[in-house]
Amino acid sequence: MSAVLKGLGGLALAAAVLYGMQRTTPGYGEITAPRPVAGKLGHRLEGRAFAIDIAKVQLARTVATKGAARDSNFTTSGVWVLVEGTAEARTESLTLLSAEWLGANGVRYAMSQRLSSLPGMLPGQRLEPGLPMPVLMAFEIPEGQVAGGTLLIARSAWAPLAEQARVDMAGAKPADIRSGLVLARGQGRVPWTVSAE
Amino acid sequence: MTAATGMSERCRYWLSLAALAVVLPLAIVVNSWDSLSEWRRSEFRTPIAVERGTTQAYAGAQWQLTGLTRLPGATPETTLIVAEFDAAVDDPALLQAGPCAVVLTDDKGRRWLPVFLPGRTVRQGRPAAADKPRCYGLARAEKGKTITMAETFTVPEGATGLALSITIGGARPAYLVFR
Numbered sequence: 187m188s189a190v191l192k193g194l195g196g197l198a199l200a201a202a203v204l205y206g207m208q209r210t211t212p213g214y215g216e217i218t219a220p221r222p223v224a225g226k227l228g229h230r231l232e233g234r235a236f237a238i239d240i241a242k243v244q245l246a247r248t249v250a251t252k253g254a255a256r257d258s259n260f261t262t263s264g265v266w267v268l269v270e271g272t273a274e275a276r277t278e279s280l281t282l283l284s285a286e287w288l289g290a291n292g293v294r295y296a297m298s299q300r301l302s303s304l305p306g307m308l309p310g311q312r313l314e315p316g317l318p319m320p321v322l323m324a325f326e327i328p329e330g331q332v333a334g335g336t337l338l339i340a341r342s343a344w345a346p347l348a349e350q351a352r353v354d355m356a357g358a359k360p361a362d363i364r365s366g367l368v369l370a371r372g373q374g375r376v377p378w379t380v381s382a383e
Numbered sequence: 384m385t386a387a388t389g390m391s392e393r394c395r396y397w398l399s400l401a402a403l404a405v406v407l408p409l410a411i412v413v414n415s416w417d418s419l420s421e422w423r424r425s426e427f428r429t430p431i432a433v434e435r436g437t438t439q440a441y442a443g444a445q446w447q448l449t450g451l452t453r454l455p456g457a458t459p460e461t462t463l464i465v466a467e468f469d470a471a472v473d474d475p476a477l478l479q480a481g482p483c484a485v486v487l488t489d490d491k492g493r494r495w496l497p498v499f500l501p502g503r504t505v506r507q508g509r510p511a512a513a514d515k516p517r518c519y520g521l522a523r524a525e526k527g528k529t530i531t532m533a534e535t536f537t538v539p540e541g542a543t544g545l546a547l548s549i550t551i552g553g554a555r556p557a558y559l560v561f562r
Contacts, residue, residue: 276493277492277493277494278486278493278494278495278496279494279495279496312498312499312537314495314537314538314539315493315494315495315539316493316538316539316541316542317460317461317537317538317539375458
């Protein structure tokens with residue numbers, strides 16, 4: 187009798203262990219997830235492959251471009267987020283192709299493609315070791331996603347185990363949304379200027 | 384059940400358990416051997432140092448660095464380095480066995496990859512180099528022909544101890560280092 191009980195107990199234990207292991211097995215996405223490096227707005231974030239310093243974030247309902255191919259006015263049903271900073275490769279030349287705005291509720295927004303041809307845009311800047319480069323990023327996000335946002339920057343949108351800079355954008359507040367910003371071609375080191383309309 | 388078979392069964396049980404400890408890691412190594420050796424092959428591991436002005440046999444060609452020119456960059460803190468090199472082809476098949484990669488390194492271990500388009504500065508400062516093909520010029524390799532190539536790099540003004548590394552996929556992990 188006790189042998190039968192023992193057998194049943196063992197079976198139940200094995201089933202419980204197997205169930206537990208099945209539920210806690212990390213998915214492929216989790217195993218190969220990017221390695222996050224955390225930083226803050228206004229502070230230089232040093233990763234292993236690259237360093238990035240997000241200096242300024244500005245919000246607007248419309249963005250006007252001047253001095254590019256032709257002057258245009260870009261409206262959006264959400265909010266324009268213009269992020270300015272400096273980026274540098276640390277050991278080997280690279281290009282940072284992916285920047286995403288992670289909203290407070292976990293939704294991620296890729297960079298807006300509408301301004302992607304402007305000078306200084308992050309994916310267009312080749313970063314060299316020892317040479318900090320000014321970089322610009324533009325996002326279109328719903329107003330509700332401005333507060334508590336995080337900027338995610340990586341070499342590519344999906345690279346297993348690659349480094350991902352996570353910059354806390356606590357400085358961005360819905361109260362700071364302007365009616366319009368002008369993005370013009372800059373003279374000198376920074377190839378653009380941002381000014382209020 | 385006699386004591387003897389009991390012993391042998393117990394013995395076999397422990398033997399199997401012990402064997403598992405050996406066989407399992409072995410299986411992992413055997414399974415990943417190809418990837419491991421592939422990864423080792425792709426590394427830059429065996430440098431072949433080449434003195435200034437001398438030629439060196441590598442990957443089916445005779446290589447020579449013909450020029451390393453400094454030009455002013457787009458901003459005061461940047462410098463353009465134009466590296467010009469020749470390959471006298473002996474064995475085109477060996478030369479085209481893999482992609483060609485060129486890297487400029489400095490004494491701090493930083494690595495610069497070539498720029499895609501040399502631009503106006505190179506065209507004005509070093510017109511001879513501006514028209515030379517980049518490393519992909521090797522695609523037109525023929526026996527007995529000498530191929531001239533040039534690559535441009537953007538480096539900080541203060542970079543010292545610059546060296547040019549050239550590697551051909553088929554000849555890795557060996558690579559050339561011109562100082």
